[in-house]
Amino acid sequence: MPDGQVLMSDPGAGGRPTGASFLSAEGAAAGARPGVQTAGREALEQLGHQRGSQIRIEGLVKHFGDVRAVAGVSLGLEAGEFLALLGPSGSGKTTILMCLAGFERATGGRIFIDDEDVTTTPPDKRDIGMVFQRYALFPHMSVLDNVAFPLRMRRRPRAEREALARAALELVRLPGVAERRPHQLSGGQQQRVALARAIVFRPRLLLMDEPLGALDKKLRESLQLEIKQLQRQLGTTVLYVTHDQHEALTMADRIAVMHEGAVQQVGPPQQLYEEPANTFVADFLGETSFVDGVVADLGASAACRVATAGGRRFAATLAGPDVVRAGDPVRVAIRPERVVLRPSSADHDGLAGRVIEAVYDGASTLHLIESAEGQIIRARLPAGVPPVPLGDRVDLVWEPSSARAYRRER
Amino acid sequence: MAAAQAGRGSRSARVYGPSLTAVCLAPMTVLLGVLFYLPVGAFLARSFLVDGFSTDVYADLASRPIFLLIFLRTFRTGIIVTLVALVLAYPLAYAMARARPIVAGVATAIVLLPLWTSVLVRSYAWTVLLDDRGVINDILVGSGLLHAPLRILYTETAVWIGMVHILLPLMVLPIYSALRAIPTDLPQAASGLGASPRAVLRHVVLPLSLPGVFAGVVIVFISALGFFVTPAILGGPKTLMISTLITQQATSLLDWPVASAIALVLLVITMAIVMAVGRSLSIERLLSI
Numbered sequence: 001m002p003d004g005q006v007l008m009s010d011p012g013a014g015g016r017p018t019g020a021s022f023l024s025a026e027g028a029a030a031g032a033r034p035g036v037q038t039a040g041r042e043a044l045e046q047l048g049h050q051r052g053s054q055i056r057i058e059g060l061v062k063h064f065g066d067v068r069a070v071a072g073v074s075l076g077l078e079a080g081e082f083l084a085l086l087g088p089s090g091s092g093k094t095t096i097l098m099c100l101a102g103f104e105r106a107t108g109g110r111i112f113i114d115d116e117d118v119t120t121t122p123p124d125k126r127d128i129g130m131v132f133q134r135y136a137l138f139p140h141m142s143v144l145d146n147v148a149f150p151l152r153m154r155r156r157p158r159a160e161r162e163a164l165a166r167a168a169l170e171l172v173r174l175p176g177v178a179e180r181r182p183h184q185l186s187g188g189q190q191q192r193v194a195l196a197r198a199i200v201f202r203p204r205l206l207l208m209d210e211p212l213g214a215l216d217k218k219l220r221e222s223l224q225l226e227i228k229q230l231q232r233q234l235g236t237t238v239l240y241v242t243h244d245q246h247e248a249l250t251m252a253d254r255i256a257v258m259h260e261g262a263v264q265q266v267g268p269p270q271q272l273y274e275e276p277a278n279t280f281v282a283d284f285l286g287e288t289s290f291v292d293g294v295v296a297d298l299g300a301s302a303a304c305r306v307a308t309a310g311g312r313r314f315a316a317t318l319a320g321p322d323v324v325r326a327g328d329p330v331r332v333a334i335r336p337e338r339v340v341l342r343p344s345s346a347d348h349d350g351l352a353g354r355v356i357e358a359v360y361d362g363a364s365t366l367h368l369i370e371s372a373e374g375q376i377i378r379a380r381l382p383a384g385v386p387p388v389p390l391g392d393r394v395d396l397v398w399e400p401s402s403a404r405a406y407r408r409e410r
Numbered sequence: 411m412a413a414a415q416a417g418r419g420s421r422s423a424r425v426y427g428p429s430l431t432a433v434c435l436a437p438m439t440v441l442l443g444v445l446f447y448l449p450v451g452a453f454l455a456r457s458f459l460v461d462g463f464s465t466d467v468y469a470d471l472a473s474r475p476i477f478l479l480i481f482l483r484t485f486r487t488g489i490i491v492t493l494v495a496l497v498l499a500y501p502l503a504y505a506m507a508r509a510r511p512i513v514a515g516v517a518t519a520i521v522l523l524p525l526w527t528s529v530l531v532r533s534y535a536w537t538v539l540l541d542d543r544g545v546i547n548d549i550l551v552g553s554g555l556l557h558a559p560l561r562i563l564y565t566e567t568a569v570w571i572g573m574v575h576i577l578l579p580l581m582v583l584p585i586y587s588a589l590r591a592i593p594t595d596l597p598q599a600a601s602g603l604g605a606s607p608r609a610v611l612r613h614v615v616l617p618l619s620l621p622g623v624f625a626g627v628v629i630v631f632i633s634a635l636g637f638f639v640t641p642a643i644l645g646g647p648k649t650l651m652i653s654t655l656i657t658q659q660a661t662s663l664l665d666w667p668v669a670s671a672i673a674l675v676l677l678v679i680t681m682a683i684v685m686a687v688g689r690s691l692s693i694e695r696l697l698s699i
Contacts, residue, residue, distance in 0.1 A: 136599035153604035
């Protein structure tokens with residue numbers, strides 16, 4: 001390592017990469033297609049503004065035999081809100097969706113749509129639109145008949161349902177495929193048809209169960225923005241189930257992180273990313289390194305100093321719901337993009353270690369640093385900053401507010 | 411270009427090469443050719459070979475109303491048996507498709523069980539049930555519901571009952587497999603979009619199970635046309651069906667040309683039906699994914 005060179009990443013510049021890319025990407029998409037938006041305006045007017053309903057889930061419990069899939073979940077959705085249920089598979093998010101749709105009967109708790117209790121209402125009486133992961137288009141009907149299906153079930157006149165179905169198809173940018181069969185369309189097109197079918201009857205709530213899971217990455221990202229735009233234009237209330245955190249961060253007004261059948265944290269994407277309520281959320285959302293230690297002393301408000309087993313000390317901020325006293329064991333979560341690497345120096349008090357791996361991914365270079373106690377800490381340096389050679393000793397520096405200390409069991 | 415060439419020829423010819431395919435097909439081709447097609451062809455040809463080539467036998471057939479009557483009776487029986495089997499089989503297949511795996515497995519075994527029993531045994535079992543002094547009449551008369559026993563055995567009704575029972579599995583199984591092939595999210599999507607349970611059945615489940623229904627109808631109808639044992643046992647001499655008639659002509663009356671002519675007419679009509687339905691089946695295939 002060249003003497004005197006400061007290896008660093010600015011804590012601010014790399015922060016909240018997902019939020020930043022979301023804004024710029026949406027701006028680009030909107031700017032790139034000015035014509036499409038105006039073309040869709042007429043269709044939009046024809047479908048009318050769909051003010052979504054307010055949803056309230058109170059203490060929802062669902063058991064499958066001995067397995068408790070949902071363990072008392074309470075959630076509210078404002079009218080017109082886009083809420084993402086984010087969690088690993090088996091966390092109960094799809095079960096909540098199925099209970100809302102009425103395909104599963106809740107074991108306990110209540111579900112309200114605009115203060116109407118729908119807990120035991122059959123699915124066909126709920127007025128909820130749903131988009132499935134595998135599209136679930138009717139293979140024996142044309143695209144137009146698929147989209148018009150919910151209107152047909154509501155006994156609307158033929159001319160009206162055809163006009164509305166065509167408007168919905170235009171809204172999802174699929175004019176001209178109305179007479180085709182679903183299997184003649186690509187996966188992305190099929191999912192647009194499914195979306196048109198789910199909004200054409202102005203549902204009180206739109207449920208989406210990993211709707212982009214079967215599509216490739218590029219298509220997924222462009223559809224994310226389209227769905228988000230459409231939802232905002234229509235004012236539909238959306239509950240969106242996904243295990244893809246990027247998708248949730250990009251699309252949702254608020255995210256509810258699920259784990260083991262319970263909601264871990266609900267909040268706007270930025271809040272969840274910046275202030276995770278516990279180590280599960282910190283770990284699940286974005287990249288996080290964990291360092292275990294003991295609270296050495298407490299400062300003003302939430303400031304504290306944490307001592308590692310090896311005797312190193314560093315500044316951190318207390319987080320999470322638990323009361324923490326001096327001497328309590330904590331687990332400290334640090335975002336890799338908030339870590340600054342400095343050349344090793346004798347008077348450094350905080351964590352230090354040796355670079356054991358450096359992985360370049362285009363936008364940044366991820367460094368793995370092994371501390372003297374054997375803990376692995378990740379540091380992400382933005383592209384342009386030269387990577388630190390493997391084997392070099394470095395000091396790890398961060399803002400105290402970027403290291404969030406959660407109480408852990410001893 | 412290469413793809414177009416590969417597309418020609420059978421799939422096995424592409425995978426195994428033409429010579430190996432020929433070797434694999436040869437034993438069965440020889441067996442069928444020598445032991446089946448040749449004798450059947452020779453038998454069918456006899457209808458045209460009475461003192462040299464002639465079609466007199468067919469003119470003779472057409473002039474005797476009894477043959478027309480038996481043909482009509484056979485087709486009427488085929489249609490009735492097929493319809494009754496369909497009406498009985500669809501709800502059963504539907505219930506099986508919706509049942510839990512264990513229940514569905516047991517139901518499948520129960521449906522299949524009769525297939526493993528001899529048709530002869532099952533037909534004679536029905537004579538025990540349907541006879542004037544059989545189990546059913548004993549119950550009806552014994553309980554005072556009827557004064558005199560109901561005449562069922564040796565009527566067309568007995569034939570219908572026996573044939574429906576014997577052919578039912580052949581109707582249930584294709585419908586069951588078609589219903590099972592419907593992805594669960596399709597009925598779910600339909601009901602979520604506002605379709606009542608009845609509407610889900612009518613607009614989604616029923617249309618998507620049609621290929622199975624067609625398959626079952628074709629199999630049962632064609633089997634019914636050629637049924638021999640059950641009509642012979644349960645129908646008695648008064649309700650002759652085509653296959654019984656053929657046997658009678660060939661073995662009792664030794665009138666081989668007539669037997670051959672009847673068989674050929676039956677074969678032609680059956681093949682016409684298969685081809686007609688086959689065309690609609692391929693349309694059905696277009697509808698599925």
